[in-house]
Amino acid sequence: xxxxTQTPKFRILKIGxxxxxxxxxxxxxxxxxxxxQDPGMGLKLIYYSVGAGITDKGEVPNGYNVxxxxxxxxxxRLELAxxxxxxxxxxxxQRAGGHSNQPQHFGDGTRLSIL
Amino acid sequence: LAKTTQPISMDxxxxxxxxxxxxxxxIATNDYITWYQQFPxxxxxxxxxxxxxxxxxEVASLFIPADRKSxxxxxxRVSLSDTAVYYCLVVFSSNTGxxxxxxxxxxxxxx
Numbered sequence: 001x002x003x004x005t006q007t008p009k010f011r012i013l014k015i016g017x018x019x020x021x022x023x024x025x026x027x028x029x030x031x032x033x034x035x036x037q038d039p040g041m042g043l044k045l046i047y048y049s050v051g052a053g054i055t056d057k058g059e060v061p062n063g064y065n066v067x068x069x070x071x072x073x074x075x076x077r078l079e080l081a082x083x084x085x086x087x088x089x090x091x092x093x094q095r096a097g098g099h100s101n102q103p104q105h106f107g108d109g110t111r112l113s114i115l
Numbered sequence: 116l117a118k119t120t121q122p123i124s125m126d127x128x129x130x131x132x133x134x135x136x137x138x139x140x141x142i143a144t145n146d147y148i149t150w151y152q153q154f155p156x157x158x159x160x161x162x163x164x165x166x167x168x169x170x171x172x173e174v175a176s177l178f179i180p181a182d183r184k185s186x187x188x189x190x191x192r193v194s195l196s197d198t199a200v201y202y203c204l205v206v207f208s209s210n211t212g213x214x215x216x217x218x219x220x221x222x223x224x225x226x
Binding site for chain 1: 156157160219
C-alpha cells in the first residue's frame with residue numbers, strides 16, 4: 001500500500017510565487033490534515049478536513065488554502081509565498097477523527113524553501 | 116487543552132531499556148495518550164496509545180498511573196535505529212482529532 005503520498009518532495013519558490021502541494025491517500029480515510037514543521041520544532045496544524053467538501057482551519061492557516069473535492073486528495077495551496085512559509089509540510093490521514101483513537105498516518109513531507 | 120511536557124533530549128546505549136516520561140496535568144476524562152516517533156526526513160509514525168494502566172505492543176510499552184497526569188514510554192533493548200524524536204500527545208476526545216505536537220524528546224542511541 002502506498003499510504004499517504006506527497007508531491008513534490010522538494011521545492012524552491014521565489015517570494016510572491018504560488019504553488020500547490022499535493023497529498024493523496026489510498027486508505028479511504030475520512031479525515032485528512034496538513035501540518036508544517038519548522039526546524040527543531042513539533043508539527044503545527046494548518047488545515048484539516050473531515051470529509052469531501054468539508055474543510056476547517058487549524059492553528060496556523062494564514063497564507064494557505066485547501067480544498068477537498070474527493071476522499072483521496074487534499075491539496076494545500078500557497079498563493080503568495082513568503083519567507084516565513086519556508087518549512088517542511090506534512091500531510092496526514094486518519095480513518096476517523098474526533099473522539100476516535102485511530103492513529104494518524106503521515107506522508108514523508110514536502111521541503112519548501114522561499115527565497 | 117492539555118499540554119504535554121517531556122525532556123528535550125536523552126542519551127542511551129545499545130541494548131539498554133529507555134524510559135521517556137511525559138507529564139499532562141490537565142488531561143481530560145476521555146482523552147487518550149499517544150506516542151509518535153519521527154526519523155529525520157520522515158513524517159511521524161504512530162507507536163502506541165493508551166488510556167490507563169499498561170499497554171504493550173511489539174515496539175514499546177506505555178505505563179499510565181491511575182491519576183493519568185503522566186505517562187512513560189518504555190523502549191526495550193534499544194538499537195541505533197531507535198535514534199529519533201519521540202512525541203507525547205494527548206488526543207482530545209472533544210474535537211476533530213487534532214494533534215498538538217510539542218518539541219518532543221530527541222533520543223540518541225550510542226553504540
